[in-house]
Amino acid sequence: MSLAANDFDWTGFPTREALADALADAVAQKLATSIERRGTALLAVSGGTTPGRFFEALSTRGIAWDRVTVTLVDERFVPPSSPRSNAALVADKLLRNAAAAARFMPLYHPAENAAAAAAMAEQDLAALKWPLDAAILGMGADGHTASFFPDADTLSTLLDPASARRVLPVDAPGAGEPRLTLSTPRLIEAGFLALHIEGAEKRAVFEAAMKDDEDRKPIRAVIDASPRPVKVFWAP
Numbered sequence: 001m002s003l004a005a006n007d008f009d010w011t012g013f014p015t016r017e018a019l020a021d022a023l024a025d026a027v028a029q030k031l032a033t034s035i036e037r038r039g040t041a042l043l044a045v046s047g048g049t050t051p052g053r054f055f056e057a058l059s060t061r062g063i064a065w066d067r068v069t070v071t072l073v074d075e076r077f078v079p080p081s082s083p084r085s086n087a088a089l090v091a092d093k094l095l096r097n098a099a100a101a102a103r104f105m106p107l108y109h110p111a112e113n114a115a116a117a118a119a120m121a122e123q124d125l126a127a128l129k130w131p132l133d134a135a136i137l138g139m140g141a142d143g144h145t146a147s148f149f150p151d152a153d154t155l156s157t158l159l160d161p162a163s164a165r166r167v168l169p170v171d172a173p174g175a176g177e178p179r180l181t182l183s184t185p186r187l188i189e190a191g192f193l194a195l196h197i198e199g200a201e202k203r204a205v206f207e208a209a210m211k212d213d214e215d216r217k218p219i220r221a222v223i224d225a226s227p228r229p230v231k232v233f234w235a236p
């Protein structure tokens with residue numbers, strides 16, 4: 001099944017398992033190509049409830065994981081011991097099997113507040129080889145992607161395609177807790193940029209966001225800012 005548009009490539013899968021396998025194959029292929037070309041690869045993944053099955057599939061792919069650095073598209077300002085931690089999800093579902101050899105760079109740091117943690121993550125991530133080879137976005141029912149929440153007090157900074165920052169702090173009533181997120185330019189420059197969404201509700205949210213030119217949801221802003229069509233992976 002396919003829905004064509006100028007700014008995204010939509011692929012629908014019959015099942016979530018089929019989606020997880022196809023996305024894992026595409027990401028593994030991209031990482032393997034980057035390792036071949038420049039010796040290392042850099043991957044950013046989202047958290048939340050959606051990516052577990054994809055992580056499990058990707059963890060079994062036979063690439064040179066010891067050359068791969070994994071980081072997060074975004075993180076809640078909570079320690080890895082919290083059930084809300086995206087880092088904990090990655091440790092549990094992705095950094096196992098063959099992928100146990102990968103290096104993980106967290107966005108969370110124990111600090112006074114999310115702004116201080118973001119400054120620390122900014123410094124750590126500056127040492128990596130950018131751009132990202134692959135970034136996998138998720139999307140919430142409110143149209144947020146990464147931690148670009150519609151009600152964030154710094155939304156225009158978060159969506160600024162010219163930001164010089166890699167990591168930004170986020171404060172938004174809709175977010176549940178303060179957040180850390182990669183910036184828009186660092187995400188849209190990824191060699192492979194995908195959006196992974198599942199279920200009829202998220203499909204409807206995505207389609208509405210692509211149509212609504214008045215109330216531009218963060219997902220729409222990222223799709224519009226991307227220099228290449230974002231690859232959308234969807235399953236019911």
Ligand SMILES: O=C1O[C@H](COP(=O)(O)O)[C@@H](O)[C@H](O)[C@H]1O
Nearest residue numbers: 046047048049050074138139140
């Ligand atoms: O809070 C977050 O939400 C989005 C969507 O999560 P889901 O549970 O609806 O799949 C996720 O992409 C993001 O990484 C996460 O921090």
